[in-house]
Amino acid sequence: MRADGPPAGCAAAAAERADVVVVGAGPAGLAAAAVLAGAGLSVLVLEREGEPGGVPRHCGHSPYGMREFGRVMGGRAYAARLAERARRAGAQIRPGVAVVALRPGPRLLVTAAGGPAEIAADQVLLATGAREGSRAARGLGGTRPGGVLNTGALQGLVYLERLRPFRRPVVLGTELVSFSALLTCRHAGIRPVLMVGEGPAVEARWPAALLPRLLGVPLRLSTRIEAIEGRDRVEAVILRGPGGLWREAADGVVVTGRFRPESALVTASHLRLDPRTRGPEVDEFGRCSDGAFFAAGNLLRGVETAGTCWSEGRAVARAMLAARAGRLPEGVARPLAIEGGALAWALPQRLAGDGTVPPAFPAIQAGAARCARGRLVLRAGGAETASAERAVRPHRSLRLPLPPPGAEPVLAFEEEP
Amino acid sequence: MAEDRFDAAVIGAGVVGAAAARALALAGARVVVLEKAADILDGASKANSAILHTGFDAPPGSIESACLAEGYAEYRRIHARLGLPLLESGALVLAWTEEEEARLPALIEQAQLNGVSDVEPLGAAALRACEPGLGPGLRAGFRVPGEHLVDPWSAPLAYLHQAAAHGAVIRRACEVQGGTWDGALWRLETGGDPVQARVVVNAAGLWGDVVDERLLGRRRFAIRPRKGQFVVYDKTAFGLTRHILLPVPSATTKGVVVCRTVWGNLLVGPTAEDQDDRTTAVLDPAVLEALRRRGEAILPALSGHEPTAAYAGLRPATEDKDYRIGHDPDRAYVTLGGIRSTGLSAALGLAARLVRMLEGQGATQGWIPPADPVWPVLPNLAETAPRDWQRPGHGGIVCHCEMVTRREILAALEGSLGARTLGGLKRRTRVTMGRCQGFYCTPALARLTAGRLDPPLAEPLEADGAR
Numbered sequence: 001m002r003a004d005g006p007p008a009g010c011a012a013a014a015a016e017r018a019d020v021v022v023v024g025a026g027p028a029g030l031a032a033a034a035v036l037a038g039a040g041l042s043v044l045v046l047e048r049e050g051e052p053g054g055v056p057r058h059c060g061h062s063p064y065g066m067r068e069f070g071r072v073m074g075g076r077a078y079a080a081r082l083a084e085r086a087r088r089a090g091a092q093i094r095p096g097v098a099v100v101a102l103r104p105g106p107r108l109l110v111t112a113a114g115g116p117a118e119i120a121a122d123q124v125l126l127a128t129g130a131r132e133g134s135r136a137a138r139g140l141g142g143t144r145p146g147g148v149l150n151t152g153a154l155q156g157l158v159y160l161e162r163l164r165p166f167r168r169p170v171v172l173g174t175e176l177v178s179f180s181a182l183l184t185c186r187h188a189g190i191r192p193v194l195m196v197g198e199g200p201a202v203e204a205r206w207p208a209a210l211l212p213r214l215l216g217v218p219l220r221l222s223t224r225i226e227a228i229e230g231r232d233r234v235e236a237v238i239l240r241g242p243g244g245l246w247r248e249a250a251d252g253v254v255v256t257g258r259f260r261p262e263s264a265l266v267t268a269s270h271l272r273l274d275p276r277t278r279g280p281e282v283d284e285f286g287r288c289s290d291g292a293f294f295a296a297g298n299l300l301r302g303v304e305t306a307g308t309c310w311s312e313g314r315a316v317a318r319a320m321l322a323a324r325a326g327r328l329p330e331g332v333a334r335p336l337a338i339e340g341g342a343l344a345w346a347l348p349q350r351l352a353g354d355g356t357v358p359p360a361f362p363a364i365q366a367g368a369a370r371c372a373r374g375r376l377v378l379r380a381g382g383a384e385t386a387s388a389e390r391a392v393r394p395h396r397s398l399r400l401p402l403p404p405p406g407a408e409p410v411l412a413f414e415e416e417p
Numbered sequence: 418m419a420e421d422r423f424d425a426a427v428i429g430a431g432v433v434g435a436a437a438a439r440a441l442a443l444a445g446a447r448v449v450v451l452e453k454a455a456d457i458l459d460g461a462s463k464a465n466s467a468i469l470h471t472g473f474d475a476p477p478g479s480i481e482s483a484c485l486a487e488g489y490a491e492y493r494r495i496h497a498r499l500g501l502p503l504l505e506s507g508a509l510v511l512a513w514t515e516e517e518e519a520r521l522p523a524l525i526e527q528a529q530l531n532g533v534s535d536v537e538p539l540g541a542a543a544l545r546a547c548e549p550g551l552g553p554g555l556r557a558g559f560r561v562p563g564e565h566l567v568d569p570w571s572a573p574l575a576y577l578h579q580a581a582a583h584g585a586v587i588r589r590a591c592e593v594q595g596g597t598w599d600g601a602l603w604r605l606e607t608g609g610d611p612v613q614a615r616v617v618v619n620a621a622g623l624w625g626d627v628v629d630e631r632l633l634g635r636r637r638f639a640i641r642p643r644k645g646q647f648v649v650y651d652k653t654a655f656g657l658t659r660h661i662l663l664p665v666p667s668a669t670t671k672g673v674v675v676c677r678t679v680w681g682n683l684l685v686g687p688t689a690e691d692q693d694d695r696t697t698a699v700l701d702p703a704v705l706e707a708l709r710r711r712g713e714a715i716l717p718a719l720s721g722h723e724p725t726a727a728y729a730g731l732r733p734a735t736e737d738k739d740y741r742i743g744h745d746p747d748r749a750y751v752t753l754g755g756i757r758s759t760g761l762s763a764a765l766g767l768a769a770r771l772v773r774m775l776e777g778q779g780a781t782q783g784w785i786p787p788a789d790p791v792w793p794v795l796p797n798l799a800e801t802a803p804r805d806w807q808r809p810g811h812g813g814i815v816c817h818c819e820m821v822t823r824r825e826i827l828a829a830l831e832g833s834l835g836a837r838t839l840g841g842l843k844r845r846t847r848v849t850m851g852r853c854q855g856f857y858c859t860p861a862l863a864r865l866t867a868g869r870l871d872p873p874l875a876e877p878l879e880a881d882g883a884r
Contacts, residue, residue, distance in 0.1 A: 156860030
């Protein structure tokens with residue numbers, strides 16, 4: 001539907017070129033850019049926001065940076081350090097540039113303040129990250145007033161713009177990011193009236209669950225938002241919990257978590273998308289269905305920590321260097337089969353390795369569709385190569401070591417009856 | 418005050434009021450538009466299915482049928498000059514049950530009676546050839562080539578811009594609380610200075626009966642709001658159907674439609690739920706889930722797609738299926754009431770009819786139509802033509818999901834018809850209406866709109882309580 005290029009009479013300048021274009025200047029993209037530029041390549045990092053850094057830039061509080069810089073840092077300082085490291089390695093970071101379309105070649109159609117242009121590269125790394133599920137995706141009923149925000153928007157308002165969208169919101173969700181929302185509220189003098197979780201237990205790992213009590217925010221589990229009330233602004237939230245239905249006066253709602261890949265570019269491109277992860281399909285080198293495109297970070301599967309994305313960015317960058325040297329296996333990849341209804345997704349979606357080059361992803365990552373107890377098993381050619389007894393729940397990823405090269409891999413979850 | 422004396426006062430700045438203001442201004446009247454809400458298009462015109470209807474299924478001989486035919490033709494004539502999109506998609510009316518199938522011949526005959534002579538009966542195989550994605554259980558149907566898709570917000574905004582270019586004054590946050598007719602002139606009480614006008618047009622939509630009561634002392638009809646909920650899917654679902662997919666309509670509603678939008682989305686809706694509340698349209702998750710399931714039955718491939726947004730609107734239904742047009746020539750007063758879901762398509766026809774009614778009564782004497790009308794061109798938001806981001810100097814993208822530029826947002830905040838609320842800004846630019854629903858662009862939007870919107874997106878962090 002979208003026009004194929006700039007309108008007639010507005011010819012884009014002759015295509016610019018780089019050895020590698022990195023799309024997205026978050027932890028994965030910046031970590032990869034530093035490795036690739038450090039290897040002597042011309043690296044162009046395109047970031048659609050006004051500054052590099054990605055999600056951590058919006059997040060004023062700790063803890064970031066242990067793995068990367070050996071100390072605990074706030075999100076903004078961490079983001080600045082990542083960008084600085086990539087620049088020093090020789091990468092060119094260009095903020096305010098939005099990639100509009102991915103084409104074979106690879107060629108990228110972009111648009112910036114000045115207008116549209118085209119950029120060509122030998123290789124492209126996609127690192128566009130993830131976003132939280134919207135109110136619509138969460139199926140919240142009621143009216144549609146202002147003051148219903150994701151954590152990402154709240155943090156941008158508070159930390160980047162020094163603005164406060166509400167004073168007494170309800171926080172929906174108990175993932176790690178939900179507790180980050182509580183810390184952001186505290187920073188801005190916002191006092192949440194309630195934190196509510198739909199499940200029977202807090203989804204984030206200990207010790208995040210201690211935070212509500214420390215911050216004096218009541219926590220209600222097995223509770224859902226039935227409806228939002230208010231015309232221009234939120235006035236109240238109707239909740240349903242174990243004790244029935246009640247109305248809580250509030251002037252906002254923070255809809256947290258339920259991250260999903262920001263994969264609109266991939267969806268509209270020639271690259272294959274995995275309907276389970278909603279991210280691009282990759283092999284264990286981070287290579288997409290078009291071998292000139294790679295992907296790393298939260299674009300692959302929704303949310304992991306900044307440190308995990310940073311590691312993935314570096315590892316996929318090394319695989320991209322191996323690909324340039326002609327060392328990545330080019331044979332037919334083996335798709336990873338998934339068995340058992342408790343598993344929602346797994347990646348890499350196919351395995352191409354022949355044992356000659358170390359993989360970018362040393363483990364199969366998987367996510368659960370629901371809470372279940374049982375055994376996670378990886379088989380290759382019928383033989384079990386790894387397994388783990390697990391109580392699985394959504395929004396917490398599972399890992400098993402990659403199987404040895406050669407055989408058809410199957411990831412299964414054998415549920416206890 | 419001389420400047421507060423007008424030839425015509427239009428009450429209500431929805432699509433009907435906007436089209437009326439345009440037609441009156443182009444007929445040479447000095448027009449004032451009085452809108453109760455903080456911004457235009459805040460009532461029934463806020464939410465609809467964005468279809469330009471031919472009127473094939475309207476009751477033959479009704480006012481609605483006549484206004485649809487005239488409005489449809491007028492939109493086709495003027496849309497390009499105002500920069501308004503028209504996505505020519507055609508519609509398929511689909512029968513999924515034996516009962517629905519039995520009603521097809523009558524519907525086709527009705528279309529003929531309504532002057533829509535190009536409908537084409539099709540069997541299940543032919544329908545599937547048109548739309549390979551249709552679900553199982555399809556029996557038969559027909560094609561209505563003239564049903565198309567439009568931008569329901571840019572169109573009325575364009576009508577108001579054209580009216581304003583010919584001297585119309587648009588007053589927002591200006592509720593008509595009462596008024597008197599002195600035999601020559603209406604005097605309308607609005608809380609501020611009274612507004613004087615020789616002619617009054619009631620286009621108050623969901624409040625049409627209330628305005629009649631305030632000014633005439635009686636209600637010609639009773640509004641019973643009919644809620645419609647919609648589910649919107651992301652751009653990835655746009656390609657699942659080309660045609661507008663219509664059900665066989667029932668006695669009360671056109672039923673659940675699946676169609677594309679000019680912005681590149683796909684939507685499923687509306688429901689038809691009667692209620693008393695005229696201001697609030699509440700989303701019901703269970704109903705939205707049922708809509709999704711209905712959508713997936715019609716287009717099974719939809720099941721792989723996640724909804725981007727849901728919305729709900731209210732249509733000003735009355736006791737009668739037809740529009741409620743009232744004319745009091747003695748008091749130079751016209752009511753354009755009970756304009757339900759077809760208002761977007763019929764508005765230009767209603768407006769032309771209004772001007773003819775006033776001419777017939779002699780109320781237009783002394784009005785001098787402009788010899789050379791101005792045609793303001795609206796910024797294009799549709800994917801059917803080049804967007805602002807494709808042109809140089811747009812200042813950067815603010816909303817990445819809907820590709821809204823900084824230049825578009827700043828322009829929409831400017832001028833006498835500039836956005837005053839976040840909802841108004843969304844309808845003028847589509848900002849935050851995409852898949853992320855403001856996850857990324859809210860901070861930048863709060864900065865760009867600081868001091869311009871009421872209520873604001875956020876307040877500054879002051880010393881109190883902030884650390």
